[in-house]
Amino acid sequence: MQTEPRSTDADMASTGFLNDDVHEGDHASSSIQAVMINRPRSELYAFWREFRNLPLFMANVRSVSSDGRDWVIAGPGGMDVELETEIVEDRPGEKIAWRSTEAADVDHEGWVEFRDNAFGRGTEVRVMISYDPLAGAVGKLVAKVMQREPRIQARRELRRFKQLMETGEVSTSQAPGAAPRG
Amino acid sequence: MRALTWHGKHDVRVDTVPDPEIVNPRDAIIKITATAICGSDLHLYDSVIPAMHRGDILGHEFMGEVVEVGRGSTSLRVGQKVVVPFVIACGQCFFCGKEQYSACDNSNPADKSDASEVAYGYPAAGLFGYSHLTGGYAGGQAEYARIPYSDFGPIVVPDGIEDERVLFLSDIFPTGWMAAENAGIEPGDTVVVWGCGPVGLFTIKSAIHMGAARVIAIDHHPRRLALAKQNGAEVLNYHEVKVLEALKEMTAGIGPDACIDAVGMEAHGFAPDNVIDAVKQETKLGTDRQHVLREAIMACRKGGRISMPGVYGGIGDKLPIGAFMQKGLTLKTGQTHVQKYLPKLLELVMDGQIDTTDLISHRLPLEEAATAYKNFHDNPNEWTKVVLKP
Ligand SMILES: NC(=O)c1ccc[n+]([C@@H]2O[C@H](COP(=O)([O-])OP(=O)(O)OC[C@H]3O[C@@H](n4cnc5c(N)ncnc54)[C@H](O)[C@@H]3O)[C@@H](O)[C@H]2O)c1
Ligand SMILES: [Zn+2]
Ligand SMILES: [Zn+2]
Numbered sequence: 001m002q003t004e005p006r007s008t009d010a011d012m013a014s015t016g017f018l019n020d021d022v023h024e025g026d027h028a029s030s031s032i033q034a035v036m037i038n039r040p041r042s043e044l045y046a047f048w049r050e051f052r053n054l055p056l057f058m059a060n061v062r063s064v065s066s067d068g069r070d071w072v073i074a075g076p077g078g079m080d081v082e083l084e085t086e087i088v089e090d091r092p093g094e095k096i097a098w099r100s101t102e103a104a105d106v107d108h109e110g111w112v113e114f115r116d117n118a119f120g121r122g123t124e125v126r127v128m129i130s131y132d133p134l135a136g137a138v139g140k141l142v143a144k145v146m147q148r149e150p151r152i153q154a155r156r157e158l159r160r161f162k163q164l165m166e167t168g169e170v171s172t173s174q175a176p177g178a179a180p181r182g
Numbered sequence: 183m184r185a186l187t188w189h190g191k192h193d194v195r196v197d198t199v200p201d202p203e204i205v206n207p208r209d210a211i212i213k214i215t216a217t218a219i220c221g222s223d224l225h226l227y228d229s230v231i232p233a234m235h236r237g238d239i240l241g242h243e244f245m246g247e248v249v250e251v252g253r254g255s256t257s258l259r260v261g262q263k264v265v266v267p268f269v270i271a272c273g274q275c276f277f278c279g280k281e282q283y284s285a286c287d288n289s290n291p292a293d294k295s296d297a298s299e300v301a302y303g304y305p306a307a308g309l310f311g312y313s314h315l316t317g318g319y320a321g322g323q324a325e326y327a328r329i330p331y332s333d334f335g336p337i338v339v340p341d342g343i344e345d346e347r348v349l350f351l352s353d354i355f356p357t358g359w360m361a362a363e364n365a366g367i368e369p370g371d372t373v374v375v376w377g378c379g380p381v382g383l384f385t386i387k388s389a390i391h392m393g394a395a396r397v398i399a400i401d402h403h404p405r406r407l408a409l410a411k412q413n414g415a416e417v418l419n420y421h422e423v424k425v426l427e428a429l430k431e432m433t434a435g436i437g438p439d440a441c442i443d444a445v446g447m448e449a450h451g452f453a454p455d456n457v458i459d460a461v462k463q464e465t466k467l468g469t470d471r472q473h474v475l476r477e478a479i480m481a482c483r484k485g486g487r488i489s490m491p492g493v494y495g496g497i498g499d500k501l502p503i504g505a506f507m508q509k510g511l512t513l514k515t516g517q518t519h520v521q522k523y524l525p526k527l528l529e530l531v532m533d534g535q536i537d538t539t540d541l542i543s544h545r546l547p548l549e550e551a552a553t554a555y556k557n558f559h560d561n562p563n564e565w566t567k568v569v570l571k572p
């Protein structure tokens with residue numbers, strides 16, 4: 001039996017984690033996030049456009065087909081959720097936009113844009129992710145798996161993308177190396 | 183392996199935990215040969231830094247022998263002896279490009295950076311063994327540690343050199359050095375250092391090396407003051423004198439040119455401001471005890487400089503912001519950009535120009551780490567610096 005709190009994380013509890021003050025796009029829940037990446041624009045676009053790379057930095061995406069159409073998202077208890085998407089815009093070196101098809105359980109759209117920073121600091125990458133978390137039971141599940149908040153999800157995915165592009169790896173402090181908990 | 187783990191306020195234990203493994207290509211594993219307890223660890227021990235989890239391995243001052251390298255770690259070889267900076271930095275981001283390594287944008291894992299982004303506006307860099315705000319990385323008060331970006335951070339030290347001479351390159355030597363550098367010392371300057379703990383002592387050594395005309399050190403522990411004196415400082419015991427008056431008198435009314443807060447968020451003091459701060463800190467409002475910072479701002483001469491290596495984590499109030507503005511002061515601070523200083527400081531150690539071992543009071547096996555924490559915390563007069571051997 002444990003009386004002491006297992007961590008002091010609660011001290012950090014803040015409405016900032018449940019931030020929903022940014023709305024963009026057509027859906028109930030959406031977010032734009034931006035990150036500066038210290039690599040050439042063409043290289044970043046090419047890596048993203050190779051859709052099979054996406055699971056390398058999108059934590060909950062298990063696989064994406066090479067045409068960017070079929071997404072498999074990891075669910076709790078090893079359950080997979082499939083998502084069908086179409087690429088609605090593809091401007092080499094600049095922008096890729098996608099949207100869920102009629103067949104998909106989750107109403108979802110997004111884009112990623114690559115721009116040279118005018119002051120030589122690298123490439124500005126902006127991502128918009130938008131979806132309706134209330135579109136059916138599967139949608140709710142996906143929303144949960146995607147860490148509920150598209151803003152947090154997009155922010156974390158962009159951070160991982162930046163880490164991978166700049167350092168060649170996604171930083172982690174996960175066990176092993178951590179002590180047993182509790 | 184065995185490691186010192188955090189379980190709550192004033193509760194740390196040496197436990198058996200899983201060995202670290204190579205996770206990322208640029209990782210290395212080192213077998214730790216020496217590690218130290220830092221004043222910063224006392225902030226965790228006192229539980230005034232949030233986002234700690236039970237079982238976290240502490241320790242950010244450590245060195246050892248490389249026993250395994252990932253395929254992407256091209257510069258290290260098994261068998262080399264390395265000292266590891268407490269700041270984890272990738273070497274490739276915008277901030278690393280500016281040598282602002284403690285601001286590295288990549289070393290704090292994505293799932294750990296939300297908290298510091300909320301608390302500080304932008305995510306903090308990763309640090310070893312220093313809460314999940316700064317990455318949740320397992321620390322080095324252990325037999326082994328995993329070193330991310332091992333091809334960039336650790337500095338290889340020459341064969342045969344005693345661990346104790348180079349161990350403090352991991353933190354307190356560069357921290358004291360940067361604190362002195364941030365004070366912008368000019369010829370003829372009087373520099374005041376609050377706190378004669380390990381950081382204060384290295385600040386004194388560095389300030390004198392950089393040519394300060396006069397260094398005045400403040401504390402109340404006789405042994406710590408004696409060490410400061412032995413290193414060339416004039417000393418003030420804040421239990422015996424009124425600090426502001428003494429400094430004014432010693433500088434004939436001009437005031438010190440640079441004031442360095444090497445104490446941080448757990449400053450002691452009996453002034454009413456500090457008592458209020460202590461109550462707030464105890465009640466977890468996250469208000470830092472900033473008695474020393476206030477005193478430094480008041481004591482500093484007009485147009486002078488404040489340097490603040492002392493760690494603060496939360497929110498402060500009642501800063502004499504008017505005095506700060508009206509006197510035209512400058513403030514510099516930050517977690518140390520350790521990597522930036524290592525080649526130069528290793529050279530100073532090798533040349534014998536800076537004594538890096540005089541502050542060590544106790545050497546203990548890692549198994550006795552919990553006792554060492556207790557003593558370093560409860561009896562700082564005699565326990566000036568502890569080195570642990572796994
Ligand atoms: N900036 C960095 O990167 C960095 C790195 C290491 C340590 N630190 C910080 O530096 C600070 C000092 O570290 P340390 O290892 O020397 O700690 P320490 O706890 O051993 O020493 C602090 C000293 O300050 C003295 N002190 C307390 N109140 C005082 C007051 N009102 N006036 C004068 N002296 C006072 C104490 O008696 C003690 O000797 C801590 O806050 C630590 O977290 C910062
Ligand atoms: Zn330290
Ligand atoms: Zn970096």
